[in-house]
Amino acid sequence: MNKKILSRQILVLCILIFGVLMTNIKAQGSLIRGIVTDYQTGKVLDMANITLQPMSGKGIIGTTTDGNGLYQFNDVAAGEYVFVVRYVGYEMHIDTLTIGLRARNISNHVQLRHSREELEEINVQGAVAEDMNPGQISISPETFGRAPTPGGSADLASYIQTQPGVVAVGDRGGQLFVRGGTPSENMTLMDGLLIYQPFHIIGFFSVFPEDIVSNVDFYAGGFGPRYSGRTSSVMDVRLKNGNLYNQKWSASVSPFVSDFFFEGPVREGKSSIIASLRGSMIEETSDVYLSEKQPMKFNSQLLKYYNSSGEGVNCSALIMRTYDRGSLDFESDDYFKWSNVVTGGRCAGASAESKVSFVDFNFGLSYFSNEQGGSEAGLRNSQIFKSHLDMNLTLYVGEMRFDYGFFTDYRTMSYDIANLFVSLDEKAVAFSSAGGYLKMGVNIGEKFLIEPGVSITSYLKRLPPSVEPRLQMSWQPRGRVDEEIHAALGIYRQPFAGLTDFRDAGTSFTTFILLPESERRMEAKHALLGWRQPVGDFFDFSLEGYYKEIKDTPVATWGPVARFATKLAYADGTVRGMDLRINLNYRRFYMGLGYGYSITEYTTRQDHFGTWFGEPVQSYNPPHDRRHQLNAQTGFNVGNFSTNVSWSYGSGLPYTRPLGFDSFFSFDQRPPDVTEDYGEPRVLLDKPFKGRMPDFHRLDISVAQAFNVGTKDIKVQAGAINTYNRENLFYYDVFNQRGINQLPLTPYVSLKIESN
Template sequence: MNKSVTKILTVFLLFLFIQNEAAAQNGVVRGIVSDRQTGDALVMATVSIQPLPDGDIKGTATDNNGHFQISRIEQGRYEFLVRYIGYTTFRDTIEVTQEDQILLRNVQLRPSSEELGEVNVYDRAKANNAGQIRIQPETIGRAPTPGGSADFVSYIQNQPGVLATGDRGGQLFVRGGTPAGNLVLMDGSLIYQPFHIVGFFSVFPEEVVSSADFYAGGFGAEYSGRSSAVMDIRLKNGNLYETGWAASVSPFISDLFFETPIKEGKSSVLVSMRGSVIEATSGQYLQEQQPLRFNSQLVKYNSVSKEGLGCSALMMRTYDRGKLDFESDQYFKWSNFVTGGRCSVASEESSLSFMEMNFGLSHFNNEAGGQEADTRKSSIFKSNLDIQFAHYLGLIRLDYGLFTNFRTVNYDLVNRFISLDENETSFLTTGAFLEFEIPVGQYVSFKPGVVGTSYLNRLNPKLEPRMRVSLDFSEEFGTSLHGAAGIYYQHLIGLSDFRDAGTAFTAWMLSPDEDRILKTTHYLLGIRQSITRHLEVSVEGFHKKIENTPISIWNPVAEFTTDLAYADGNVNGVDARIDFTTPNFYTAIGYGYSITEYETSQDHFLEWYGEPVQRYHPSHDRRHQLNAQLGFDVEAFSFNLNWIYGSGMPYTRPMGFDSFFNLEEGIPQVKDDYGNPRILLDKPFQGRLPDFHRLDVSVERLFQLQKADMKLQLGAINSYDQQNLFYYDVFYQRGINQLPIVPYFALKFSSK
């Protein structure tokens, strides 16, 4: 670690532990707000105090851990209120009797349909940061999914700025970034590939999701190691008092969910298992068999205490295998194994307001092969230990933490990339982050932060400064403004061959060139406007500057073997969304516009094209994307509709054909032999594939039986049978289509 980084971290650590007299507080009340039945943290719950018999109200909202703190409370008696939509309001009286007194109030709220009233779920899902979407379980079911349970990935694909390459492959691109630039966390543990090979499903069915934060860019200092987007999923805890279960089946997938208390009110366990059946059923009712298979298993243990200490442990395994091109013998296969644990506590005795510790192990393995091609393999193992703290200096909140990661990467690319054949590397990283939340007056909040990472002499250490700002006038005018800027380095790259779009193989490796580390700089500016209680409009513009992103060297002759090159680029765009929500009806329209452009210099460009530098739009540059959702409930029926449109993505056009002779095989007989045919390619990605659009619909009927509930779902994927291209094969010059119209039914039984 160089001297400048050492000095900065030293000053940072000294600053944390030196008490500043100017920041001395009066009384403080802090704690954690959670669901009484499960112990799940309740995010954005409203906590307030009011002097008795009357006086001005002071309040705050809980963070992602359900934690809150109200500072500078003068001596006296106060009414203490905690509110959360869908839960019974908690009321109590607290008394501050001396200066610097710390009161700990951990609150468990009881669910109550009577408190729901005229609920707009966006009251629970409002996010106050640039680039952020907060996702609640209620909203996941708005995207029709051909299974008994709604799925996180089906919902997230319908957000502006999120691009899925098709209905198979499990790849998501966010605002011009690649799938390898996405950080996916579940209860703080990293999972490398949570999306199944059938694009409607992931390891996150609605039963296991408590809440999630999706950052399309501009994420804060607590997240590091990725350059594009963050999906931070908090898993549900098992019920602490009652046993529950659910089982479902459809032509695509079967699901089983089970939860039960271990020690009533104190600990519980949750189990979720999923397995595909489409490979077996597709031959019976579709035009062709779908050679796609996947399964996943999740177990989570949870314990809580009245003192505010909560601990959990999880274990997950996934497996995916299939062909993206059904006519080819090439297959893709991957698996995940994740285990980890976390503990968090709000303390009455400590000067620290909140502390969390997280430990995890994650292993990912993937391969691609076939009868006519050697098998490419890649695997990565990661162990991590993270400690995070929340500390208050007066009204200023300080979040900081330390992290240590050990990784082993292994890959064998069988000459796909000439300079990257086979390798195994182990390395250790350490670092720290720091972020302030500084309120300025009643409406403005600044969140400056920084991340420092050291690769212990393998690569140069990096500092990543970041800034987020928000102006909240929602109480007066229903308006909130937000912005963000920051630098994001990614030392660990996921290399894919995107010369054609039909790939699901990623080789993880430490950046081969320490002087060319992938770097993106994010700039975001947006506005949210509540027109009425039920109608909200949001618009956000963004710019990303990309440096040193790894790409394939482009050869004007179609060849399977290539080498590694680097490109710089820019992404510019705007995402807009209109939401109208009532208890029994919702509709949403989202539009995303973006331009992704790369610039690269390669030796042969001058020879072939007369220019040493080429600018092009990569294969994931979708210029326009439009999403429309509609849903309503009528008695026991629920109807959901989702329509998505995307403009055509780039591909490389053939420029012509010729033939060649391999002189190593001997002198050719040119009169009788025409040689080996080959394709000559135009400049990279100059063509555009046809536009994509699809309509998915579903109708559900709930039957309340004597001992269980039964839900029957009827629906159709691609209901007007649009022929959508999945990808265009560069080497064989043929297109592979996505699914045709697929009617389906799903049957789900669940405990009352």
Template structure:
């Protein structure tokens, strides 16, 4: 290359970096100065509402708030967020009748006057009631079905979790998620959930705005989020809004509850699977509180006597919170620690281990002096994972992340809008034994890393979204997200759009639509050939390699026939690009080579809910088709075609689920039936005795090494999976301050033999859990 050509290329590179830097600085400049644009706007008035529980003194998430003319029509309505907060801005100054309602609490009614130009903070307290009041129906939020839905999104509370039997005391998020038509698992172990064709590593799990990498325990029956700690969970199976970035399949946004601000209380519970403890209460009444909860598994000790077989798994989760509720500021300091250790297949004696550590601060400032509320988050996320065998070989993959996030809402051009930015500093480290790493294949994307990885990546993202309601029947929510690595300053453009249409201008019938583009800046390399391990390597996408990308499209319809019956239907499609997948060779090997594949998933969900005073019934069906496609040279070597298509292991096609809950007398009975068609696997082609050191080995004198030869990848399916779980609950009141909650149940009631996978190395079938009886006892002191 001549000096002139070199100078020209350097000049082009400089101009490119300068242009991208200017774009990044200009975007940040617009975001930071946006509040100044709207200060000059004239506002009539602003009302900020913080809903409080009178009994606990804590904020109420998901309460319905209505502003109306006194004894007349509704003017404004909405639902409180994860802080129990909602703002009505640019509303006429006048006297309003405010109505606030929440299931299990008395409806709050009062008159409130707002002066011109005033920003008023209102903190009503809602009393508990022994009778469940009729919930006010507003804006597709509270309906006959207790789970709130729109295109791709479901909002879940603790009330839903307790209807699904689990082997421990109380409900758990994982047990409930597995009943949703859009979510499948590969078995009852491994801690992995697949959402509408996406892999676990394409999902984003947030807890109080802080990412947590793998919060689902190795048993797949429990997560880090028990019912007692949850306030609400927003599950986006796809089509999520602009405020979420860094994932291209699904989002689970978890909100934890605050510790009681008005009384000290605690609980201790035990079952054959685990024991738990809980303690909470005020530090300063109505201002400061704490919440502590922990759970530890004991099934590894109790399983031989209960089910006559060993379950070699150990896990625990710890949650700690310090909450501050000041008149114009709400803050929560949250810390979570999880630990998992065990074996998916005890015969192979391959030990898996992972931990999560999350700690951070999240605050919402809404003082009257602020033009708009400000939501601020700062924190740390740590993740470690390892896999080790009996030969003392092993591998580790760790991730350390520090982050800061700011979210705000404004009135922009007269439209309610949200904007924010996020900065993440992530360190990826891994160590691979020589059976897993191979430096001889430099053309292979993963193996070229060698036996270790230590890399730091810094990403910056910002978003802007609006909510426009041209009339009472249509809501349009456009948004735009942009992410960039500070290493290369090549920002992405990720447009998002959500639309809801209510043809009758009421909440009884609603169409919803969502579409969006999504990028992910990291990869997680797993060996999908081996169902006996869930170990994966996290790494940033290499410079010059294309980012994993997806496009989502969802169309949904919901209809409420009356106050007791509701039906939901959704159809979806996801297109994925640049998915790292394991390369296949006919002979099994210890190295893991990867290639890039494209994926397509599509299908439909249907669900009907019946909710009466003592009976709840939910029936759901999901159809999902998942197909991967890649160049034969990039994926497999022995297939005689240019492109190879296959259905990965999480292509489960059909999924049915029924949940029934019935209250009779002082008892509550729950039943959960699950069915899904089997996942794919690769058949064995033949067994061979191979000579490894030709010509030193002679076929007549040496026996050779036994090898298993595979057929075409993923060319067969396992039998269908089905399981029935039942439970019976009753609470005994021992005194005015002490309650005893009891639960007896059966997991896999009919002892159905469900295949987890078949180990071709040991020629053994590994089954999922057999019949597991349990009794749990919880003592609560108030």
């Protein structure tokens, strides 16, 4: 059957199904739904425990809120009930509900207040990254500080690099590889808005310092159909809302970065803003206390407005700008420069009048520009723009949950990289897409959940339509939410590619393009199986194995001689591995251990290598193939004193070894005089990525002491990056045959002042 006809039939079928569901839902009893939020900020509280107990004392029922803070009780019989909401660190909410004989929909939204008695306990127990759905961990901003960061505020970038399966090739460049995928295959969302490059050129920092983040859901694979258009990972970041009642601010300074943060009400109890300003300082301070100047610079600005109706509906709008510029090889005049501009808005909520349980609508604009220049590279540039409209809905039908949505977007891409990929001339393209997704949650008994889904996208004649089935399953043997065996399968496609010349590991330049051959599209098939288990009251561990098949990944054509310009080729491949996490949280002490094992292998045609290696199809490990990865973290806090220690190890990354050197003559203008002209030296290369760089390991330490001075809190932090001064290789320059190292021992002191 024609793929286009099939896609249309599936889309029409989904619309018909939901039309029937939404117009024919009949309940025998009443429906109670609502959203649980923080009283001061409007932050949604997921995993809040809610019970509904008849006054008779019999037949108590319970549920928990989802990631949107939503809960729902279906088919509630007439009578009087005690309604109780519990959430760690908040005062318990108790109410009495009277349900009449006539069935109706009831909204009961709850705002919880912080409990003073439990705040100290929360600082320890609430700062744990817990495994959630297949391939997912949920990260709170309190966790960021477990990875020492040379700034006044902890940062998501430093913490995410300690997770197994996440590979950074060095401490600069802003490039992260997740389970064998490339950086352009990762999706980063900020309150539902896409940001193309969230990581700064200095590898410890991103656009997400702890001050502005509410929660992070990180999917290393196997993610559901709501997320489409990427083949590797998703980082879904929710920004915090400003305080609706009190003004708060903070400012910090360190040798690496300075920042300022403000939050406060616009209309007390109704609306608020947050503002964040950050700027790097390492370029100015490195001359003073480091052995060489660090020519890297970044800054970012964020403004967010939040409004709450108090009736379960809230809206927000934000704008963010970022700028990065610098060199990765301090001896070269090559530079990299990029910028993001993101703006948009979101409205979400639940209403008793609607048959749909929850509605989330967002729109936005995302722009990213990228440039590389220098005497060797020449000038290369790339820009991409996206506008989008999304609608996400949740609907309960009996015990089944339906998550579905619709989206449309418009993209433009332009680039000039002819001096890098000779087959790609200067070009500008534009295309639109529209589609939808459906995910159904079906409970089989009380312990098994199966969630089939599908994502459908039409590219309006530019590309063939894409139908991407997904499946997630979980089994809780003893009915505990923290003890589970889970699995996921799915097909993932990406309409465009982020093209990077990974022959040179020291690059941060990425060009977003539609693949020149329209029948090709980047594709990955994910399969994973995992187990998470608590051990006693303080230990927990998780183990997840994964397998990926990769298709049509763009790569550079290799030759036996080092050249700056190349041609575009394609590779298929596989990724297989496992991630293990073990955590201990005991009162004021924590310890964490993460181990990742992975094998990434590409295969491509022999004619993409430029010399004969004896087989029609060649296989190799790409430069981000890290076989073993180990991260250990520990720390404690006593009163206002805290310390954090993080040790990271990574086995050597692949690189291309030189076979030898010779000279060559150019006959472009005239025959050379071989008696006096010795030609130009050149490097002869081995088969790509057959060598391995030395292993990487690094110890980072921080200690902090907080003081209260009147109405201000002052925090002084001292620490060191690469404490035992290990010479870690950043990358090996294949063209000039020399190694570039990462940071040596780098001590720092930071000062942070905030209102209380």
